[in-house]
Amino acid sequence: MESSEPISQQTRERLRLVRTALIRLHKVLLGFQRQAWEKEGGRIGNSYEFLNIVMHDAAFAWLHRLSELIVQIDELLDSREEVRENNALGLIEQAKFLLVPAEFGDDFQTRYFTALQESPDVVLAHSEVVPLFGKRNDRVH
Numbered sequence: 001m002e003s004s005e006p007i008s009q010q011t012r013e014r015l016r017l018v019r020t021a022l023i024r025l026h027k028v029l030l031g032f033q034r035q036a037w038e039k040e041g042g043r044i045g046n047s048y049e050f051l052n053i054v055m056h057d058a059a060f061a062w063l064h065r066l067s068e069l070i071v072q073i074d075e076l077l078d079s080r081e082e083v084r085e086n087n088a089l090g091l092i093e094q095a096k097f098l099l100v101p102a103e104f105g106d107d108f109q110t111r112y113f114t115a116l117q118e119s120p121d122v123v124l125a126h127s128e129v130v131p132l133f134g135k136r137n138d139r140v141h
Contacts, residue, residue: 007083014132015088018095019073021129025099026066028125032115033060062111069094096133099126 007015034044037059044050054060073091076083101113115122 005085007085007088011085011088012077012083015073015077015092018092018129018132019070019077021125021132022066022070022073022095025122025125025129026063026070028119028121029063029066029112029115030054030060032119032122033063062107065098065108069098092133095129099129 034050037053037057038044044053054063069091072094076087076091098108099112100109101116102109103113104110105113116126
């Protein structure tokens with residue numbers, strides 16, 4: 001399939017599945033980071049306070065890349081303009097490469113690595129999204 005072709009129904013559905021799995025992973029990672037934050041900073045009182053901390057506290061900044069990717073997927077799926085296959089596949093590739101944990105990497109990679117080491121819930125959410133990236137030999141572990 002040429003990259004300039006309109007998005008196929010199969011790719012659109014795959015992107016929706018990736019989006020759903022990324023949202024679940026994001027929620028789990030927020031919970032993981034919240035627990036770490038509350039150990040140091042005390043209990044967060046309500047949802048408004050938590051949202052403010054997520055948006056402005058450096059401890060949550062690493063999650064912004066994942067948030068932004070989810071927003072990009074939403075914008076593509078909701079676009080009134082014709083969506084191209086290569087744009088949709090590009091977002092799936094971005095997710096695939098973002099979710100590569102590394103003990104020695106960028107901020108997201110190292111924090112994601114730590115989250116995977118410390119939280120079974122993060123491992124489960126990760127294992128739900130990875131198969132959606134493609135063929136077995138293309139998987140991110």
